Amino acid sequence: MSEREWLPDLDSCLTGVNVWVSRLDQCRDESLLRQYASLLSASESERRRRFLFEGDRHTYLVSHALVRSVIGQIAGEEPSRLTFSEGRNGKPLLHHALSRLGRIEFNLSHTDGLAILCTATNRVVGVDVEHVHRPAPLEVAQRYFSSLEVEELMQLPPEDRPTRFWSLWTLKEAYIKATGHGLSAELSQFSFSLSRPGALDFRISMEGFAECSRWWFAQWAATPMHLATICLEQPEAGLPEVRFWEVVPLRSARDVVVNFLTCGGDSAPSLPTTTLKPAPFDPATPHPLLLGPPLPKIASRP
Ligand SMILES: CC(C)(COP(=O)(O)OP(=O)(O)OC[C@H]1O[C@@H](n2cnc3c(N)ncnc32)[C@H](O)[C@@H]1OP(=O)(O)O)[C@@H](O)C(=O)NCCC(=O)NCCS
Numbered sequence: 001m002s003e004r005e006w007l008p009d010l011d012s013c014l015t016g017v018n019v020w021v022s023r024l025d026q027c028r029d030e031s032l033l034r035q036y037a038s039l040l041s042a043s044e045s046e047r048r049r050r051f052l053f054e055g056d057r058h059t060y061l062v063s064h065a066l067v068r069s070v071i072g073q074i075a076g077e078e079p080s081r082l083t084f085s086e087g088r089n090g091k092p093l094l095h096h097a098l099s100r101l102g103r104i105e106f107n108l109s110h111t112d113g114l115a116i117l118c119t120a121t122n123r124v125v126g127v128d129v130e131h132v133h134r135p136a137p138l139e140v141a142q143r144y145f146s147s148l149e150v151e152e153l154m155q156l157p158p159e160d161r162p163t164r165f166w167s168l169w170t171l172k173e174a175y176i177k178a179t180g181h182g183l184s185a186e187l188s189q190f191s192f193s194l195s196r197p198g199a200l201d202f203r204i205s206m207e208g209f210a211e212c213s214r215w216w217f218a219q220w221a222a223t224p225m226h227l228a229t230i231c232l233e234q235p236e237a238g239l240p241e242v243r244f245w246e247v248v249p250l251r252s253a254r255d256v257v258v259n260f261l262t263c264g265g266d267s268a269p270s271l272p273t274t275t276l277k278p279a280p281f282d283p284a285t286p287h288p289l290l291l292g293p294p295l296p297k298i299a300s301r302p
Contacts, residue, residue, distance in 0.1 A: 007073045007253050014101045016240040017125065017232055020070050020117040020247045021222055021256075027062045027248055035250055036065035039080045055112075062249065063115040067108055069249040070117055075099055091180035107177050114226050120240070126178025128170045129228040136162035144172070146191035148203075166227050167262070168192055171200070171217055174231035178215065192217075200264045218242065218263040227261075 007013065027033070040048065044064055051057045065079075071094060072079030083095040097104045102122040109116050109129045118127040138161060141150050145168060153164050171192045176185040193201040202212045215231055216239055222228040232239070244258045 006250055007070065010073060012243065013070075013074050013119065014099055014121060017118065017120040017123070017230070017242045018070075019127070019230060019242060019244045019258075020066060020119070020253070021228075021244065022062055022066050022115045022117075022247045022249060023223070024059055024062050024113055024115060027058075027065075032248070032251060033061065036061050039065050039068045041080075041083075059110050059112075059115065063108055063110040063117075065249045066115050066117050066247065067106065070119060070247070071104065071106060074119060075104055087180045089180055089182035089184050091177070091182065109173075109177070109228070111226065114222060116222065116228055118230050120232065123240070124178050124233040126174045126176070126231040127228065128173035128177060129222055129226050130166055130170050130173075131225055132163070132166040132227045133225045136165040138162070138165055141165060141168075144187040146188045148191045148193060152193060152195060164194065167194065167219060170219065170227055170229040171231075174217065174229040175215065178231040178233065194262060200262050202264075216264070218260045220258045220260050 012018075027036075037045070040061070044060075048057050048060045048064075051060060068079035068082055072082055075082065075094065075096070076099070077096075084092045085095050087093050092106075092108070094104050094106065099121065104119065104121060105123060105125050106117060106119045107125050107127045109127045111129050112131040114129055114131075116127050116129045118125045138153075141153055145153065149168055153161055153168070156164055172187055172190070175190065176182055176187070179185070190202070190204040193203070195201075200217060202215065202217065204212050214233055216234050217229060217231050219227065219229040230242070232242075244256050246254045246256050
């Protein structure tokens with residue numbers, strides 16, 4: 001398969017929302033890594049070089065090869081020739097972002113072991129992934145979470161709090177990454193309630209943020225160790241189909257089925273969620289991205 005053909009079903013990538021998940025440990029082939037390095041711009045290569053640890057250099061290389069190789073295909077451009085600019089607060093944007101179907105939007109998140117890219121046409125997107133098999137810094141909830149989020153968190157049995165913490169954290173990050181606010185956001189000024197099993201309510205009390213009903217969220221276990229959330233803008237046309245892919249950049253892309261742990265947005269009754277696949281998380285049928293048994297705490301959500 002040539003570099004040009006590694007990504008199947010290109011037409012659907014131009015229309016819906018696509019989520020591209022790369023396991024960093026599956027991208028170790030030396031010749032592939034050399035190809036990835038050849039895609040980076042001079043400033044990206046320099047940024048990669050400056051990381052102190054090899055693990056961080058690897059994460060950066062694969063993540064940015066993922067961005068360039070996928071978006072290159074969607075935009076019909078050589079991956080190494082793509083140029084990016086920065087929106088307010090540093091959100092990366094594609095410079096010549098118009099495909100034949102509209103404006104190409106994307107967002108990237110990476111953490112220990114995993115990189116996730118979300119792409120869409122004509123709708124703003126944000127993504128966040130966290131490695132959740134580590135102690136949750138619950139003490140920072142008071143500082144970053146809304147009073148409602150802290151209240152709901154503290155009402156849970158202590159053993160359920162870490163999962164809720166990471167769940168809220170990735171929701172909040174996905175949102176500020178979609179809007180592009182980044183670190184400038186007042187994180188306690190918007191709020192997610194997860195008291196309705198499998199659903200979520202989203203409220204904003206801060207001026208300057210777009211209204212709640214514009215946004216839709218979905219959260220899933222990307223691996224037994226990673227919790228991820230996408231945040232999508234809902235244009236007039238409503239929600240698109242969201243497709244998930246397990247990707248080795250420039251080599252393979254496999255369509256996978258994902259069961260959401262929770263999804264929703266503003267509690268407006270007209271949310272057209274049926275075109276998505278918001279199946280409740282079923283621990284008996286882990287989705288193909290799961291290597292082993294799903295996270296017990298997350299799986300125990302009703
Ligand atoms: C971008 C930010 C919002 C998220 O960073 P993060 O979670 O550490 O990192 P992620 O892996 O999810 O995302 C990094 C990528 O987001 C993109 N990004 C950078 N700035 C961004 C912005 N303002 N908006 C959207 N995306 C942005 C870049 O592609 C970046 O990748 P790169 O650094 O390799 O170029 C950053 O501002 C940050 O440090 N946030 C932490 C804030 C915090 O304390 N949150 C508490 C949540 S409750």
